[in-house]
Amino acid sequence: MAPEMAWGVLIGVFLGGLGWMLVGCMGNREGTALTAPQRVGADKEPTDPFASAASAPDTIPAPGGIQVPALPGETPQQTQARQRMIDRDLRARGIQDPRVLQAMARVPRHRFVPEDQIPYAYEDRPLPIGHGQTISQPYIVAFMTELAQPRPESKALDIGTGSGYQAAILAELCKEVYSIEIIDALAEEAKKRLEELGYKNVTVRSGDGYLGWPEKAPFDLIIVAAAPDHVPKPLVEQLAPGGRLVIPVGRHWWSQELRVIEKQPDGTIRERSVASVAFVPMTGKAQQPQPED
Numbered sequence: 001m002a003p004e005m006a007w008g009v010l011i012g013v014f015l016g017g018l019g020w021m022l023v024g025c026m027g028n029r030e031g032t033a034l035t036a037p038q039r040v041g042a043d044k045e046p047t048d049p050f051a052s053a054a055s056a057p058d059t060i061p062a063p064g065g066i067q068v069p070a071l072p073g074e075t076p077q078q079t080q081a082r083q084r085m086i087d088r089d090l091r092a093r094g095i096q097d098p099r100v101l102q103a104m105a106r107v108p109r110h111r112f113v114p115e116d117q118i119p120y121a122y123e124d125r126p127l128p129i130g131h132g133q134t135i136s137q138p139y140i141v142a143f144m145t146e147l148a149q150p151r152p153e154s155k156a157l158d159i160g161t162g163s164g165y166q167a168a169i170l171a172e173l174c175k176e177v178y179s180i181e182i183i184d185a186l187a188e189e190a191k192k193r194l195e196e197l198g199y200k201n202v203t204v205r206s207g208d209g210y211l212g213w214p215e216k217a218p219f220d221l222i223i224v225a226a227a228p229d230h231v232p233k234p235l236v237e238q239l240a241p242g243g244r245l246v247i248p249v250g251r252h253w254w255s256q257e258l259r260v261i262e263k264q265p266d267g268t269i270r271e272r273s274v275a276s277v278a279f280v281p282m283t284g285k286a287q288q289p290q291p292e293d
Contacts, residue, residue: 065091066098068105078110081122085109085138089124095142099150103172104142109135111197112165129163131183133280136225140277141166144246147260147274148221150174155216157238159209159247160225160282164190167202170223177202178216180209182284208284212238219243227256227279228286231271239263253278 068083070076086105095101110121112135117127126134145166150156150173158167161181167190170177177199181187184206191204207213209224210232218240224247235245243263250256258275281287 066101066105071106071108074108074110078108078122082109085122085124089139090142093139095139095146097146099173100142100146100169103145103169104138106172107165107168108197109138109165111193112163112168129186131186133162133183133186135163135165136279141169143275144223144258145169145173147246147258148223148244150221154220155218155240157213157216157219157222157235158225159212159222159235161187161190161204162225164194164202164204166223166225167204168194168197168199171199171202174221175201178213178219179204180207180213182206182208210234210282210285214238222246224248224282225279226282226286227253227277228282231259231261232286236261236263236269241265241267248277248279251281 066086068079068086070079082105086101090101090104110118112129113121113127114129117129120127122138124139125137129135148156150170152173152175154174155176156170156174156178158170158177158179161167161179163186164179167177167179171194179190179202181190181204187204187206194202194204205213209226210228212222212232212234213219214234217238219238220240220243222235222239222243222245224235224245227248227250229249229251231245231247231249235247239245239261241263242265245261246258247261248256248258256277256279257273258277259271259273262270264270
């Protein structure tokens with residue numbers, strides 16, 4: 001082999017390996033939402049949002065899997081797309097709680113995104129919902145919900161309502177859900193959407209999620225969908241004994257970590273970091289210097 005060709009092969013192998021390393025490092029991050037995803041070649045988006053699903057055979061869940069129900073008003077292709085999300089993006093990546101999987105199977109994610117994002121509703125990535133905000137990728141929603149350990153009798157607090165998707169998932173799993181959104185327009189849209197979908201155990205209001213909802217405390221679980229640079233003291237105080245707070249923490253998206261804060265029966269706090277993540281920053285009081293003081 002000529003020296004020039006040998007060097008070319010070595011450089012190609014090195015660059016290829018570097019590319020796989022970068023992809024692996026970003027695997028669990030929320031990433032930057034794409035307003036208009038661009039693909040080329042065989043992976044180009046079809047003109048019909050669900051054309052690829054329409055030509056595929058019906059999804060058959062593996063033994064022990066979750067059968068996705070066909071929901072009113074949706075096409076068979078949308079049902080199939082949600083089935084693939086459950087099998088490929090959740091179960092295959094380690095989500096095990098059957099109640100969480102069943103909730104994800106019952107909630108139509110395509111109803112929680114803008115019309116121009118419906119083609120991508122069941123892809124495992126965040127999507128823009130307006131006002132500079134995103135709906136989290138399905139995996140991270142399922143992962144955070146599983147970490148929170150919701151029970152049928154639980155009272156849940158959802159911080160950062162967004163389009164209402166996380167609140168809907170919690171409504172499938174808990175007795176009561178209280179959800180706070182700092183952007184008034186998003187709060188109103190989410191409230192209307194959840195009502196249209198028939199969720200009667202969810203209460204949505206505008207407000208600063210950093211402060212929680214003291215009038216409705218204590219909560220058995222709190223899930224936060226925006227990242228402060230520290231754990232808000234009011235949220236910890238509003239946890240019931242035995243409760244869990246699941247929250248991304250970090251000043252910059254490249255240094256955020258997902259934490260689980262557990263309040264023990266005696267009131268002591270146990271905290272652990274479980275994953276690297278990237279969320280939009282928490283606004284409001286969270287951005288004031290030393291807000292606890």
